Amino acid sequence: MSHDHGPPPAASRRTRRIVTAVLVPAALATLVALILLWPGDVSAEPDPGGGQRALATVTAVAEQTCPAGASQQRCGSATVRVTEGPGAGADQTVDLPQGPGTSALHVGDDVVLLYYPDAVPGGRAYTVVDRQRSAPMMWLVAVAVAVILAFGRWRGLTSLAGLAVSFGLLLLFVVPAILDGSPPLLIAVVGASAIMFAALYLTHGVNVHTSVAVAGTLASLVLTGVLGAVFSSAMHLTGLGSDDSSSLAVTRTGLDLRGLLLAGIVIGALGVLDDVTVTQAVTVAEMTPGATSRWALYRAATRVGRAHVASAVNTIVLAYAGASLPLLLLIAASSEPISDLLTSEYLAQEILRSAVGTIGLVASVPITTALAALVADLGPGTGPAAPEPRAGRHARRG
CATH class of the missing domain: 2.40.50 (OB fold (Dihydrolipoamide Acetyltransferase, E2P))
Structure with missing residues (x-):
């Protein structure tokens, strides 16, 4: 869930040109990929032997x-x-x-x-x-929407619109495309990119600082996907670590279950990444007027980001642990050696999710901070190594 960071400082024309030159091609590539990979009719066929x-x-x-x-x-x-x-x-x-x-x-x-x-x-x-x-589910959703609108007002409405787009893309593109036989990791990256563009701009508005957060989120998602692919292969994971995956293997022959595992990691990481990247982009923008150099700005904003990422890391690990609580109970009740349990397929998948998601989350802070510092408007006379002259400081004291 993203925080409301207030109206960000205005950016110069130079900064807007740089960000536009980077993100417009990425947005167009995402749109083209959505069109090319959009699935056909994958509605389930009725089971002749079922009820x-x-x-x-x-x-x-x-x-x-x-x-x-x-x-x-x-x-x-x-x-x-x-x-x-x-x-x-x-x-x-x-x-x-x-x-x-x-x-x-x-x-x-x-x-x-x-x-x-x-x-x-x-x-x-x-x-x-x-x-x-x-009936109770509809009442629960209605109460949740009412609370969001009552507290968030216009920002709450835009966040709900972003949530609707996210679920729409998941249900209409990501899930059907994977069932249609497309590579799950590719579908997850394209779908997560589309969700990221829509949700962040709807929630935080179309401005340079949101665009920097989008770029940082996209880079972190790519890193998360690459690390997941490398270590899932190194750990020889098949994606058959749960009953749900085993059922899919039987009912949907030819489905790439390892790719499905990686797709889940990428989409799961997106929910926490957008919060961290938006925070860092706005933090850099707020610190820019008093910065003496881009390096000093980067270091100061990174110090702020460390506190945020520490709580976010705890959030993502606890989220995975909460979803896997029955698995943890089975481990506690098992008589097998802990070393055998930790290296088993079903637990190795959970460790992969938590570790790769955490690495991507931590990496998003320096990535987004560096991107924001590179396009920051420091004003004339400042640069990467341009400390303020002592004479200038003495002159102000006078």
């Missing part, structure tokens, strides 16, 4: 004592009124759901059914597979 989805509401529950030695905790059936899908409007009988993670059914619960009449000969045609969550 149909239906929605229903529980109207009655008939629980009974389970047989001695039975593994399930609740036995019996429930009556549901199908509200949408095959058999809508009719009452159906379903078995009470069993297995880890299932919750007890009560009258009035809204559930998701799978209609599969031939799944078990002589069995029930409907099975409860999930709960309906659309």
Whole structure:
């Protein structure tokens, strides 16, 4: 999430020309790549052996004592009124759901059914597979939007627009293009670049300092992708470190799972990079009027960036750790030696994500600071090694 840094100082015509000459070709290249790589129709084909989805509401529950030695905790059936899908409007009988993670059914619960009449000969045609969550999710999103707009006002509205563009590109370009067989890393770089251009300019406005942040973010993303490719190859990772990846390998033959791993690293790093790069670009702009040289400006802004990147590194590592909390619990409960666990595929992928993402994040500070210092308007008489004359300082004291 990006901070609101206030209106940045104005830039000179020279600075605007330099930044435009660099970023306009990059933006055009991104647009051309989007057009060339835009996927066709990759809608999922219906599974001829699968069932149909239906929605229903529980109207009655008939629980009974389970047989001695039975593994399930609740036995019996429930009556549901199908509200949408095959058999809508009719009452159906379903078995009470069993297995880890299932919750007890009560009258009035809204559930998701799978209609599969031939799944078990002589069995029930409907099975409860999930709960309906659309209503509470819509309320949660509405509250989040209201909070953002109430606090951020116009900036909050532009940030929501940037978020909408980001999700649109992910759902309409990145995911379908990968499913269509395009190289995942290339798709991730192009998609992340497009998200970066749209989200940063929508959120922070079209100005030189946002453009410097865009350039720094783009350079850091390239570095992150290169490091991920090098070390995933050196560590001989296949991308099959999770059940989701294994399912994709079975259902989508020919999918580059290692490339999918790298794509996730690049897109995940983008969310933290934009905050750091915008902060550094505006910091350099604010320090420019009092700077005596570009080198002094770079050093001063880098000192400010160290404090920010220290907290950001903690953020990105904790984000990966939070997403992998079940994995950490498995490690803690395992009897295998810790050295074997650390070098296993599923944990090595998490280490790769955290390490490469952190390196790219740290590198974004000196990269963006250097770019901002190079185009800073220091005024006449200052330069890379042009300290202020002592006479000038004495004259001001007088």
